[in-house]
Amino acid sequence: MKHVLALLTAALFMLMFTQCTKQQGPAFPADLQPPVAQQIPVELTMHGHTRIDPFFWMNDRDNPAVIDYLNAENDYLSAMMAHTEAFQESLFSEMRARIKEDDSSVPYLLNGYYYYTRYEEGSEYPIYARKKGSLEAAEEIILDVNVLAEGKPYTSVGSVSVSDDGRLMAFAVDHVGRRIYTIRFRDLETGAFLDDEIPNVTGNLSWAADNETVFYSRQDPQTLRSYQIFRHRLGSNPQQNPLVFQEDDDTYGVYVMRSKSQEFVMLLSYSSVATEYRFIPSETPEAVPQVLQPRERHHEYFAEHFGDHFYFRTNYEAQNFRLMRAPVTSPGLENWEEVIAHRPEVLLEDFDIFSNYLVLSEVENGLPRIRIREWESGEEHYMAFDEPAYLAYTTTNLEFDTELLRYGYTSLTTPNSVYEYNMASREHTLLKEQEVLGNFNRANYVTERHFATAADGTQIPVSLVYRRGTRKNGKNPLLQYGYGSYGYSMTPIFSSARLSLLDRGFVFAIAHVRGGEEMGREWYEQGKLENKMNSFTDFIAVSEYLIEEGFTNPNQLYAMGGSAGGLLMGAVMNLRPDLYNGIVAQVPFVDVVTTMLDDSIPLTTGEYDEWGNPNDPHFYEIMLAYSPYDQVSAQAYPHLLVTSGLHDSQVQYWEPTKWVARLRELNTSENVILLYTNMDAGHGGASGRFKRLREVAMEYAFLLELEGIRR
Numbered sequence: 096m097k098h099v100l101a102l103l104t105a106a107l108f109m110l111m112f113t114q115c116t117k118q119q120g121p122a123f124p125a126d127l128q129p130p131v132a133q134q135i136p137v138e139l140t141m142h143g144h145t146r147i148d149p150f151f152w153m154n155d156r157d158n159p160a161v162i163d164y165l166n167a168e169n170d171y172l173s174a175m176m177a178h179t180e181a182f183q184e185s186l187f188s189e190m191r192a193r194i195k196e197d198d199s200s201v202p203y204l205l206n207g208y209y210y211y212t213r214y215e216e217g218s219e220y221p222i223y224a225r226k227k228g229s230l231e232a233a234e235e236i237i238l239d240v241n242v243l244a245e246g247k248p249y250t251s252v253g254s255v256s257v258s259d260d261g262r263l264m265a266f267a268v269d270h271v272g273r274r275i276y277t278i279r280f281r282d283l284e285t286g287a288f289l290d291d292e293i294p295n296v297t298g299n300l301s302w303a304a305d306n307e308t309v310f311y312s313r314q315d316p317q318t319l320r321s322y323q324i325f326r327h328r329l330g331s332n333p334q335q336n337p338l339v340f341q342e343d344d345d346t347y348g349v350y351v352m353r354s355k356s357q358e359f360v361m362l363l364s365y366s367s368v369a370t371e372y373r374f375i376p377s378e379t380p381e382a383v384p385q386v387l388q389p390r391e392r393h394h395e396y397f398a399e400h401f402g403d404h405f406y407f408r409t410n411y412e413a414q415n416f417r418l419m420r421a422p423v424t425s426p427g428l429e430n431w432e433e434v435i436a437h438r439p440e441v442l443l444e445d446f447d448i449f450s451n452y453l454v455l456s457e458v459e460n461g462l463p464r465i466r467i468r469e470w471e472s473g474e475e476h477y478m479a480f481d482e483p484a485y486l487a488y489t490t491t492n493l494e495f496d497t498e499l500l501r502y503g504y505t506s507l508t509t510p511n512s513v514y515e516y517n518m519a520s521r522e523h524t525l526l527k528e529q530e531v532l533g534n535f536n537r538a539n540y541v542t543e544r545h546f547a548t549a550a551d552g553t554q555i556p557v558s559l560v561y562r563r564g565t566r567k568n569g570k571n572p573l574l575q576y577g578y579g580s581y582g583y584s585m586t587p588i589f590s591s592a593r594l595s596l597l598d599r600g601f602v603f604a605i606a607h608v609r610g611g612e613e614m615g616r617e618w619y620e621q622g623k624l625e626n627k628m629n630s631f632t633d634f635i636a637v638s639e640y641l642i643e644e645g646f647t648n649p650n651q652l653y654a655m656g657g658s659a660g661g662l663l664m665g666a667v668m669n670l671r672p673d674l675y676n677g678i679v680a681q682v683p684f685v686d687v688v689t690t691m692l693d694d695s696i697p698l699t700t701g702e703y704d705e706w707g708n709p710n711d712p713h714f715y716e717i718m719l720a721y722s723p724y725d726q727v728s729a730q731a732y733p734h735l736l737v738t739s740g741l742h743d744s745q746v747q748y749w750e751p752t753k754w755v756a757r758l759r760e761l762n763t764s765e766n767v768i769l770l771y772t773n774m775d776a777g778h779g780g781a782s783g784r785f786k787r788l789r790e791v792a793m794e795y796a797f798l799l800e801l802e803g804i805r806r
Contacts, residue, residue, distance in 0.1 A: 121734070121800050123175050123767050130167040132756035133160070141692065142712040146725060148689070150753040156741075165741065165752065168770040175769060179796040182805050186595055186792040191785055193591040195530040201513045202230060203491045203501075208261055219783030220244050223255055237264050237283055244783070248775035249742075253298025257283070258306040259357070263329070265309050267298035272742040272775065274298065274319070278311055280329065293333045297321045301353045301360055303380035310339065310351045310360055310380070319697040319744050321348040324362055326380060340373060340384055345700040353377065354400040355448070355493065361398065364390065367581075367704035372398045387426045401448045401495070406434065408446055413437030414616045418446055418455070435468075442615040450495045452518045456488065458584075461556045461613045463487045465502060467518050478516065482506045483544040484558040486586040501526075505588045507542040507560035507603070531591050539563050540597060542587070547606075547633075547640035553621075555633045556607040556614070557640070558587040562597050572802045573602040573647035575638060579610030579630035580659035581705060582619035592791050599804050602646050608633035608663070624707050625717055631666040638674050650676050653798055657681030658746055665723025665754065668732060677734035677766075677801045679794050682743055686750040687722035688715065697744050724750070727757045731764035736797045738790065739772045748772060769797070 134149035153161055176183070199213035209230055212221040220240035226232040237257070244250035253267035253276050264283055267276035276298035280289040293311065299321070300311040313323045322343075325336040342349045342364050350363045354374075362373040362384055369392055373384035387398055387405060396409040404420040411419075411428070418435035421427065435443065435455060444463075445456035455466040465487055468475040480487050485506035490513065492501050498519045505511040510529035516522070541563050546554040565571060574596060578585045585605050593603060607613040610622025610630040622630045638654070641647055654675050656664045661683020668678055684690070691709050694700050707714025719725055735758065739751040755770040762768065771793065799805070 121767075121803065122178060123800070124178075127171065127174050129171050129759055129768070130164060132164065132759075139689065139692075141709065142715050144715070144719075146688070148753075150756045151689075153749045153752050153756075154747075156748070161749075165748070165772045165774065168752070168755070169772060169774075172769045172771050175767060176793070176796065176800075179800055179805070182799070183789075183792045183796045185806065186795055187785075187788055189595055190592045190788050190792065193531050193533050193535065193594065194784070195532055198530065201501075201526045202226070203493060205493055206257075206259055206261055208257075210257075214784070215241075219785055220250065220252075225257075227261075235283070237281070238266055243268055250783075254300045256300060256302055256309075258302050259304055260306045263289075263306065265300055265302065267296065267300060269298065272740060273744045275314070275744075278309070278327075289329065291327070291329055291331075291333065293327060293336070299350055301351045303360060303375075304357065304377035305380060308380040310362075312349050312351055317695055318345075318700070320345065320701060321350065324349055324351050339375075345694070346703055348701055356400045356495075359400055366701065368393050368395065370395050370397065372396070374400075388428050399446070399448060406446070406448060407431065408443060410616070415439060415441060416443040416616070418443065418453075440615070442612065444612075445489065447489050447492050447500070448495070449492075449497060449500075449518075451498065452500075454489060454492075454500055454518075458613070458615065461607060463586075465489065465500075467500070469518075476521070478502075480504070482509065482542060484542055484587040485509070486588050505529075507558060507587045507589060508537045508540045510537075510589045510591070529589070529591075531594075535591070535594065541565075545640070545644070547637045549629070549633050549636045551629075553609070553629075553633070555609075555637055557637050558605040558607065559602060559646070560587075560593075560597065561602040562600070565600070565602060567645035569642070569645045569648050570651070571602050571647050572600060572651040572653065572798075573604060573641060574653045574655055574798065575604045575606055575634070575641065576655050576660075577606040577608055577630075577634050577637075577663050578656060578658075578660040579606075579608040579622055579634070579663055581610075582612040582616070584611045584613045592788065592795075595795055596798070599799060599802075601798075602641075604637070604641060604646070606634050606637035608637070623705055624714070627706070627717070628721060630663060631670060631721065634663055634667050635671050635674065638671070642674075649674050651802065653677045653679070653801070655679040655681070655794075657683070659684050661685060661746070661751070662687065662723060666721045666726075668735070669723060669726045669728070672730055672732050675733045677736070677798060679736045679738075679797065680751070681738045681794075682740060682746045683723070683737065683751050683754070684746045685723040685754045686725075687718050688725055690747070690750065691718060696747060724754050724757060727754070727761050729761045729763055732758060732762045732766060732768070733764075734766040734797075734801055735768045736794060737768075737770045738794070739770065741772055741774045 135152045136147050136149045137151040139146045196216040200211045202209040202211040208225040208227055210225045212223055218241045223238040224234050224236050240252050247270045249272045251269045255266040257264050264281045267278050269276045276296050278293040280291045297312045297314050300309055307329050309327050312321045314321045324340045326339050327336045340362055347364045347366045352361050360375045360377050364371040369390050371390035372387040375382050375384050394411055396407045399406045405426045406420045408416050410416050417437040419431040419433050421430040442458040444458055447454040453468045457464045465478045487504050490501050490503045500516045503513050510531055512528040513526045515524045543559045545557040549555050608630045609618050612619045652675050661680040664678050664680040665685040688709055709715040709718050737751045737755050739748050741748050758768050
């Protein structure tokens with residue numbers, strides 16, 4: 096009976112809320128005209144094919160006319176959205192009010208200290224802190240990012256790492272947003288910052304065990320490809336730091352880290368299809384790096400150290416990966432022995448090693464599973480999770496000699512939670528759940544998992560959430576999200592900001608299209624290179640399914656995606672503009688052919704194995720067929736909001752800028768096309784936890800305006 100009453104109450108709430116907020120259609124000003132983009136046609140010829148790009152001039156960041164144009168676009172957006180400003184402020188306040196402003200993370204123990212981050216009420220940035228020996232000890236603030244950010248429009252802190260003896264801290268900071276960092280050092284005993292500073296680096300660093308040496312990676316100043324690893328000894332001249340390793344293959348990047356055992360500094364070379372590790376004993380940082388296993392094309396392995404062995408998660412003769420090991424003294428492939436066999440239906444995504452247990456993070460049928468195996472007996476079991484769509488993942492587990500596994504859990508209806516799991520007794524202990532202030536009650540929301548059928552018969556997973564009482568009558572606004580690249584899975588995680596859409600009647604759906612890795616490695620392979628079109632047609636198939644199932648209709652269906660997900664938006668919009676009333680494309684990768692032909696800009700050479708190399712006529716034709724900028728045509732496009740960052744190092748600002756100009760030129764509908772460029776940020780948008788919400792509020796106000804919902 097209580098369940099029935101709850102359903103009736105929720106349904107009544109939704110009916111009343113919709114009736115009192117929905118007004119007649121969007122009210123964007125009809126008399127305002129967008130900036131006119133100057134056209135200077137440039138012929139781009141490749142493989143006997145010529146493309147005409149009238150907006151190529153926008154690629155010049157140093158041209159004052161480009162900056163003037165971006166500012167004019169921002170002014171136009173402000174004018175078009177002026178009538179929503181009060182609503183945007185209300186949305187921002189509403190989303191901010193759900194955040195526990197004086198929050199903190201779950202502490203973890205490392206080298207005798209409990210480390211954690213916390214926020215203070217009203218502050219934008221985290222405070223890094225620790226306590227010695229006990230959580231009852233006095234707090235020691237090791238880094239207050241709010242102080243670093245004073246007077247800066249943008250601040251991002253990369254790696255924060257403390258020496259083994261707990262005396263010194265190294266951290267990386269970026270004040271521009273282009274992911275070019277400066278490494279700084281602080282004496283934690285005196286609080287003084289050291290004179291040592293290392294500019295123009297990636298933000299990736301790792302201490303050696305001598306408490307005086309730091310390894311770090313540096314990027315190419317033009318392409319921003321991470322390709323060098325240096326060694327710095329405190330007190331020495333950073334300009335004379337010795338080069339430890341240089342990656343000369345421009346399809347690879349480099350990364351440096353410390354093994355869980357702390358015994359080795361690991362140097363990783365990685366590409367889209369292969370990896371290679373080198374290792375240095377952390378006690379002897381000046382030693383020559385030794386190769387674990389030489390690289391081979393299409394062989395990816397990921398290494399960890401425990402006891403007398405290196406352990407490898409590898410796709411060698413195992414598409415979905417298996418676990419192998421080899422002695423530290425002879426770690427080459429010829430000495431590898433199998434620990435966990437390959438299973439075609441299960442993706443081995445990660446592993447954690449303990450003295451008595453092996454923990455395997457797996458994915459089966461699109462859902463994560465955590466598998467516990469006792470080393471001595473071989474007995475194993477799976478942790479149980481009962482929601483239809485969720486994310487469960489192992490988190491900070493730095494100790495070997497423990498029976499406690501720390502893991503995280505979240506879903507579309509469950510705030511992010513951190514647990515400890517006793518691997519012997521199988522008991523779960525909740526350490527912290529993200530607190531959502533206000534009247535949030537997860538029982539008011541429903542999450543579901545569906546499968547849509549793609550054109551080739553493939554079943555595409557769909558994760559859904561909506562407010563309880565929502566009717567499947569085809570009359571609901573629905574926001575469909577997608578990504579589908581790099582084997583990156585779009586996990587169904589909780590968002591307190593998203594409640595502002597759900598509480599106004601929106602359904603939210605994630606289309607787990609091919610190109611991600613939700614259904615295993617083959618899922619990724621089927622959404623890249625020659626198969627890239629599958630990502631786009633999968634997304635469209637999900638849209639059609641959601642309409643057929645009564646969740647929405649084309650006049651109330653919206654789509655959103657960012658970066659490579661912005662490519663997804665652009666391609667889908669060209670293929671089926673009639674399916675969507677509005678689209679939000681965040682920092683979209685849309686000028687695919689031109690970008691991938693320019694090996695002087697970030698990411699190009701390292702992504703040939705993701706998209707193809709258009710210097711090859713075969714891949715040129717494939718990419719040209721879906722490149723959103725090249726495929727814009729005279730047709731009726733939906734309403735569109737595009738966001739960008741002037742200092743974006745991943746997707747250059749000119750891609751969305753040119754795309755908007757071309758869309759405006761050829762669009763045959765009266766729908767609005769808006770561009771917002773953050774002039775002080777990069778790929779991730781504004782820095783600071785509240786500043787980011789203002790951009791979310793703008794995007795939500797745009798979508799809600801299209802529904803005639805203004806409060």
